[in-house]
Amino acid sequence: MATGSALVTIVTSTYSMIWPRHWEKAEHRVVQPVMSPRDCCDEHPSIALPPPPYRAQVTTFGADCRLTFLSEPWLVADFLGVQIRIIDRKQKVPYDGAKWDLLWSDPEGVVDGWALSPQYAEKGLISSHVTTLIKMYTARKKIWKNKGVKPSKFEVSVAQALFHVKKGNQELRDDLKDMYINTAIGAGCRARRRATPQPTRHGEVGMRRRDSMMMKLLVTRPIPVAVEITGASTRVIEVLNPEDDYIWIHDYHLLALPSFLRRRFNRLRIGFFLHSPFPSSELYRSLPVRDEILKSLLNCDLIGFHTFDYARHFLSCCSRMLGIEYQSKRGYIGLDYFGRTVGIKIMPVGINMMQLKSQLQLPDLESRVAELRKQFNGKTVLLGVDDLDIFKGINLKILAFEHMLKTHPKWQGRAVLVQIANPRGGSGKDVQGLKAEIEESCTRINEQFGRSGYSPVELVNRTLSSVERMAYYTVAECVVVTAVRDGMNLTPYEYIVCRQGIPGLDGGDAPKRKSMLVVSEFIGCSPSLSGAIRVNPWNIDTTAEAMNESIALSENENQLRHEKHYRYVSTHDVAYWSKSYIHDLERSCRDHFRRRCWGIGLGFGFRVVALDRNFKKLTVDSIVADYKKSNSRVILLDYDGTLVPQTTINRTPNETVVNIMNALCADKKNVVFIVSGRGRSSLEKWFNSCPELGIAAEHGYFMSRKKQYMFVDQFKSSQNERLYPSSSHVSHESCIEAVTPHLPWMDFVRETVGEKPTVNGSTEYLPLHEHSCVNLIGLNLDRETFFRLGRTRDEQWQINNQCSEFGWMQMAEPVMNLYTEATDGSYIETKESALVWHHQDADPGFGSAQAKEMLDHLESVLANEPVSVKSGQHIVEVKPQSVSKGFVAEKILSMLTENKRQADFVLCIGDDRSDEDMFEGIADIMRRSIVDPQTSLYACTVGQKPSKAKYYLDDTNDVLNMLEALADVSEEVGSPEESEILSPSEEA
Ligand SMILES: O=P(O)(O)OC[C@H]1O[C@H](O[C@H]2O[C@H](CO)[C@@H](O)[C@H](O)[C@H]2O)[C@H](O)[C@@H](O)[C@@H]1O
Secondary structure, eight states: OOTTOOEEEEEESSSOOOGGGGGGGOSSOOOOOOOOHHHHHHHOTTOOOOOSOOOOOEEETTEEEOOEEEEOGGGGGGGTTSOOEEEEOOOOOSOOSOOOTTEEEOTTSSSOSEEEOHHHHHHTOOOTHHHHHHHHHHHHHHHHHHHOOOOOHHHHHHHHHHBOGGGTSOOBOHHHIIIIIHHHHHHHHHHHHHHSOOOOOTTOOOHHHHHHHHHHHHHHSSTTHHHHHHHHHHHHHHHOOTTTEEEEEESGGGTTHHHHHHHHOTTOEEEEEOOSOOOOHHHHTTOTTHHHHHHHHHTSSEEEESSHHHHHHHHHHIIIIIOOOEEEETTEEEEEETTEEEEEEEOOOOOOHHHHHHHHTOHHHHHHHHHHHHHTTTOEEEEEEEESOGGGOHHHHHHHHHHHHHHOGGGTTTEEEEEEEEGGGOOSHHHHHHHHHHHHHHHHHHHHHOBTTBOSEEEEOSOOOHHHHHHHHHHOSEEEEOOSSBSOOOHHHHHHHHHHOOTTTSOSSOOOOOOEEEEETTBTTGGGOTTSEEEOTTOHHHHHHHHHHHHHSOHHHHHHHHHHHHHHHHHSOHHHHHHHHHHHHHHHTTTGGGEEEEEEOSGGGOEEEEEETTOEEOOHHHHHHHHHHOSSEEEEEOOBTTTBOTTOSOOSOOHHHHHHHHHHHHSTTEEEEEEOSSOHHHHHHHTTTOTTOEEEEGGGTEEEOOOOOOHHHHHHHHTTSOOOOOSSBOOTGGGSEEEOOOHHHHHHHHHHHSSOOEETTBSOOOSOOTTOEEEOTTSOOBHHHHHHHSOOGGGGOEEOTTOOOOTHHHHHHHHHHHHHHHSTTOEEEEOSSOEEEEOTTSOHHHHHHHHHHHHHHHHHHTTTSSEEEEEETTEEEEEETTOOHHHHHHHHHHHHHHTTOOOSEEEEEEOSHHHHHHHHHHHHHHHTTSSOTTSEEEEEEESSSOOSSSEEESSHHHHHHHHHHHHHTOOSSOOHHHHOSSOHHHHO
16 A cells, blocks of 8 residues: 555444445545435345455545455455455444343354353343343244244344253253343343333323333433444454554444454554434443443444434443543544544535435436326425334324324315335334334324325325435425434435436526425434424424425425525535545554554453653663662652542542652652642641651642751851740651851750750751751640740742732632532632632533533633633633743753752653643753753653653552652761752742
């Protein structure tokens, strides 16, 4: 393949695979436009297919494309004229009920046949699949007995996994009995009962029915994945060229395929398009395999949906169930998933214009149109074209039509509803019931409103050829779609194109074209048809009104709406759709080979962690070696998510953290700082027992080098006071060391307590060096005295004095108040230099949606203020522009350099976006040579995710282990020259 070529493998299990026709726009090769595969097979049964496998080499968009189809063999007919490689999905489960992954075959093909799924069998998760599979097998057995039909090889392998077949009986295997029999069959029956719409009286369309339909959608739709996928993945894997290929998977049957493929080929470029609706999180979350399906989809690079609603449901499921939030970057929505950005594409599929146009030229069409015109002469035809399926809302449409005839009697004798009910939807009990219901409605209406030569409802209960279908479209004044749920539904698009006809074929002046649509708001094409009358099909009255309005519309309005729709449908055809999708898929995968990928996790939990080539895990050995070699070290540590996990409620540092801090601070080669967004009071309180620790609070608005005791002042003011040790003695931790340059104070201590403090470990403390450390432990000072002797950190906070203007707070606070009132569980944290809106305790989806909205709102309100508005871990924060963790890093390192103590070892660790400023700041400092280029620089993020840091550690445990290793090799007390790096005077 040429460099830069696009290799597209398209995998589908059900669709009539019309997509490849978009290759007809190929630059160097034209794919013969042919009829739909179904029509091909129906109308040209003599087409002989060459034996598979077929190689595909189509040049399109200026690139070589290899198309790999996972589909039915008859689809090959569609691509005569192109060499394609086709993968036959052999093991199709021959029933249409619910299926879970009770049975599982090894996707890697190492183990033959089918087995019980260890994952769900072990967890004891059950559903109706056991019942259904048992029914399936027993039914087959009966047929076999009665008619001599043998079960297929697949059915036998199913049976082997479930029954003691080899022993010659149908008994369910013993190990399954206990696990499933009592629970599964009960649950299965309940699920099926719930799933079956209860018969309703005419016109009574209540929530019960709707709910049950929704349940059915959930119970039946995503389920076959597990069973069907196995054969599919094996075959796809066989033919893939993972380095070159793009793979585009279609629809819910193959929802699990991305995980299988990702596991096999970590770097494969995978796209997925869901042609069905994605349920709302409220419904979706009741699926036992909800996380697995989400994770499988997240193993793709681009996930496509027809409408924003479906995408929104998916995104909200990711947020609620996996805690993954999406971001919008320059109009593209993406989810960061372990270092990979999973793109979201929202675009409804289009129709195949070329194919439809060629069909409109078929000779039979004209005569069929003439026949229909004659049949419906003088009548206004409303048309419905649907599969006979409970989701298509056919009876709702008929009931609405009946209502229209009643409420607008002018249409009696004039309006006809032609309902084509294509029996493709299956032949189960549901469909039988539906058929009976529809027929009953039609008979009733025809009896009530019909007369000689006029049947108000024409029910066409058979599959039509494409010519017949187009003839009906041509004569219909209006198409009515009242599906209660449908992924896309291309009927309105086909209708519009048919009503437009073929220019030139009409002869003479082409008449002004007209078409009118009444469409359900629950179908995927609805948002794109702005000229249609949109209805809630459950509301019979409004649907009836919409039907009336559509056929009573003025000619001019009708024409204008048609033109608008035709413009859209003809430009947004399947070619446009697939081209746009592939373009986005290429863009989403741009960085694939620049990344190093690691696969982690089992089963559907498998995911790939994609990291920059230079991004590595920080190894303790290497950092310890560099640490030991160095003489001037800077250690900058974020707090939340770095030293304490984000998941804990009590964020106080534990003893380990405090000990590590003290051990690191004890080494006088070290300057150690906590660099946090938190306020100074909590940090000071938490690290009260770490007097040597530097603290940069509120992202560096406040900085304090360490808890110093300026004893001389205290001495002067308190030398005449007597100090009495009391029973409440200074705790060990609060009294570790005090640094003093002041000899008089030592005398004061000695006089006061009658004991000699140790200085630099020795009781021989005179003459005191100005950097001496005085050990107060054992001096029996009471708490009051101790604090009176020293000055607390409070008095030593340096303030970032570039920001003195806080008028913006008055502007930001009311905005935050609005959102707080409207978002239950949220609250505002008022810091000294910043305002933070927290939504961790709000509803996850609503909270993050409100946060995005607030971010925009604040950015516009504060556009001219010297502030930055940033989002973080469940927060939106407004803080002064000049304050950032990057600024803290720069300040500390520059100060060391100015003091001729240039750092030769820098470690900075952080987990969130504000820490990225620190990593960026450090990189900038290196570029500007503020630090020696030979400096050992360890910028480290917590968690494997895209970062400006070069290293990562997995979690806070890893961070503490590593810091502990550094603490272990630290020296307790350094030489006097090494001890003071940032002197108070320099700090001032
Ligand atoms: O810079 P960091 O040390 O990572 O601190 C950042 C923010 O920490 C605090 O918020 C975080 O903890 C809250 C619970 O205590 C939690 O609700 C929130 O979601 C976390 O982001 C702090 O309240 C913020 O002001 C800091 O900016």
